[in-house]
Amino acid sequence: MASASRDEFHLIVPNESQSAEVKLGSDVTIPCHLSPEISAVDMEIRWFKETDCACLYKKKEVIEGRSYQGRTGLSTEELNKGNVSLNLREFKESDMGVYLCQVISEDRTEEIIIEVEERKDSDGQPVNQSSKIQGRQVHLILHESNRTWGENQRMKMEESALMTEFEVNYVKVLHQTIFKVFKNQGKKLEQTELQLKESKTDLERVLQQLETITEKFGLLENKKDLDMKEPQMQQIEKQLLQITKYTEEKQNQLEEKDTQLENMSKQISEKEKLLESTIKEMETSKQQLEALRQEQMRQQELLEKKEQLRISELNEKSKYLEETKSLLEEREGKIKSLEKEKDRLNEELQDKDKRLKDINAKLIQTVREVEKKQNQLQGKHTQLENMHKMLSEKMRRPENKELEASQPDEQETKSKLEK
Structure with a gap:
């Protein structure tokens, strides 16, 4: 036997996985050993089937679980070799499932989870299809499992172990x-x-x-x-x-x-x-x-x-707020761009107003000039009318005189009109 410190050990299932052909009603051993091979005589050993205490070893005394009276036990002769396997008598189909072995040594606690299940074929059916009666053959597989235990399940396990120890101590006293x-x-x-x-x-x-x-x-x-x-x-x-x-x-x-x-x-x-x-x-x-x-x-x-619903609602509201915020930021950006466009347009309008004022001033000046020209044209029109009248009067005179007189007048009128 190894002489390692009791503080340095862990639990193993020999050969990692075991297969056994057993009869219902016969004895089955669920294997578990300390590694390295040190004595477990002075340790506390607890076996659980799901959350129910199946067997308890404490102060060098084996205590059977309340639901397993006369059916569970440990080999006390093998404890000094580190063998803490659970011996299960009169095996039933209900005994198949997940087991937890817990070994406590002073302040150190080690545990391992072992699953006992029936071997199944490729279709998921049990290998032995005979009727479920006492004595039928069952092909079992015993292997380490990665099952986890919640806090409530741990509390139930502790309560089951304490109840088992309390009942035995009460009856003993x-x-x-x-x-x-x-x-x-x-x-x-x-x-x-x-x-x-x-x-x-x-x-x-x-x-x-x-x-x-x-x-x-x-x-x-x-x-x-x-x-x-x-x-x-x-x-x-x-x-x-x-x-x-x-x-x-x-x-x-x-x-x-x-x-x-x-x-x-x-x-x-x-x-x-x-x-x-x-x-x-x-x-x-x-x-x-x-x-x-x-x-x-x-x-x-x-x-x-x-809480999850509230969190999801909060997430949705937060998402909505983020979307609203992004929309507001986008609108603010648009408003800023619009304000910039507005400022640009205002500047353009101011420029245009200034140009319009200049154009209006030019138009007014042009109108004044046009009016002045119109006045001048009216004066000239009046002169033409006067000249026409003069021509009409001269036409009444003898033709020769008129021709002689009209030629210089016409030349003078043309020169005036040209001016």
């Missing part, structure tokens, strides 16, 4: 108390029997002395001797009365002791009934605790769902 009471009563009864035997011996001795005296002195034939022995006879009678009285007292004491023993038996029966009722109450309390735990778990699940 009760049995020890009953044994001590019976032992003390037995000692007193033996002392009373010895005293009765001594009293009986004394009585037989006195009777023998009486017979000896009677035979020796012939009390029935000699009245004189009888009178002489009368004080002795009276003394003997007194002794006989005392012995009889003592015997009756002892008999009464024995009867009282018997009564006390009967009362003790009744008290023990009542205590056993009280123990059974206490265990039932504990079972009821455990069921109530389980119901409360389930209700708490349900409430916790509801709270978690509400």
